[in-house]
Amino acid sequence: MVCKSCENDHQENYCPECGEKAFNIKQLSLKHFIEETFEGFIHFDNKLFRTIKILITKPGQLSLDHTEGRRVKYMKPVQLFLVVNLIFFFLTASNIFSLRLQNYISYKPFTNYNTRQLVKHKLAKSQLSLAEYEQLFNEKMTSNSKEFIFIFIPFYGLVFFLLFFWRKRFFTEHLVFAVHFTTFILILVLVEFYVLSLPFNLIFRKDYSQSFDNFYAIFTTICISVYLFFAMRKFYKANIYWTIITAVATGYYFFTFIQYYRMLLFFKILYLN
Numbered sequence: 001m002v003c004k005s006c007e008n009d010h011q012e013n014y015c016p017e018c019g020e021k022a023f024n025i026k027q028l029s030l031k032h033f034i035e036e037t038f039e040g041f042i043h044f045d046n047k048l049f050r051t052i053k054i055l056i057t058k059p060g061q062l063s064l065d066h067t068e069g070r071r072v073k074y075m076k077p078v079q080l081f082l083v084v085n086l087i088f089f090f091l092t093a094s095n096i097f098s099l100r101l102q103n104y105i106s107y108k109p110f111t112n113y114n115t116r117q118l119v120k121h122k123l124a125k126s127q128l129s130l131a132e133y134e135q136l137f138n139e140k141m142t143s144n145s146k147e148f149i150f151i152f153i154p155f156y157g158l159v160f161f162l163l164f165f166w167r168k169r170f171f172t173e174h175l176v177f178a179v180h181f182t183t184f185i186l187i188l189v190l191v192e193f194y195v196l197s198l199p200f201n202l203i204f205r206k207d208y209s210q211s212f213d214n215f216y217a218i219f220t221t222i223c224i225s226v227y228l229f230f231a232m233r234k235f236y237k238a239n240i241y242w243t244i245i246t247a248v249a250t251g252y253y254f255f256t257f258i259q260y261y262r263m264l265l266f267f268k269i270l271y272l273n
């Protein structure tokens with residue numbers, strides 16, 4: 001039979017040249033059309049859940065499979081990140097990536113950046129009251145904080161490259177590992193939102209407290225370090241001591257990076273919006 005797309009002669013169900021499915025007039029039936037449409041959704045779902053399941057239960061396995069060529073069963077790394085980021089976008093109201101204006105001007109370490117003075121200047125310039133500006137700011141923060149999470153990917157790609165460049169891997173391999181790591185963080189934060197933050201908000205009727213933030217930070221740091229330890233062992237196959245040091249250090253600095261991210265968003269919203 002002759003491929004409809006590239007005119008290659010072949011006997012298989014799918015063209016070995018271009019991947020086109022062998023054509024049959026029955027594929028034009030309405031029944032087939034409907035089946036094919038829903039099959040697409042169901043496969044997408046299966047793939048998504050399978051990929052997320054492996055990501056959580058077998059740290060490092062997805063990155064290893066992708067870089068060693070076992071790809072067909074899973075969603076592509078960046079595709080997976082985008083879908084999870086989208087789910088994250090809709091399912092969380094507040095999250096660790098964002099803060100309300102009130103918190104920026106009330107608590108350390110944010111006030112160390114002169115946030116109170118800067119907001120005062122902004123109010124004077126824009127002729128808005130604090131309450132008016134606060135509403136604007138918080139709305140922007142909610143959406144911006146989720147839209148810019150992707151910058152963690154190149155950042156962590158570089159971090160993993162610096163920690164493991166001696167393993168002589170392609171930069172893309174570090175990047176794939178970084179995509180999966182960032183996706184894991186999103187899922188962790190999403191779960192924490194429903195298990196920790198939301199109950200805290202409902203019980204204490206506050207949306208920020210320094211001691212809760214500290215507890216949350218320690219808990220998250222432990223989760224990330226443990227996850228990274230297993231993921232790095234599997235993916236980079238480095239010796240156990242180096243893996244412990246790098247996993248704990250990356251977990252430890254995670255919240256430092258989050259604070260910088262929060263400050264970056266603060267300045268972005270204050271000056272670029």
Ligand SMILES: [Zn+2]
Nearest residue numbers: 003006015018
């Ligand atoms: Zn073909």
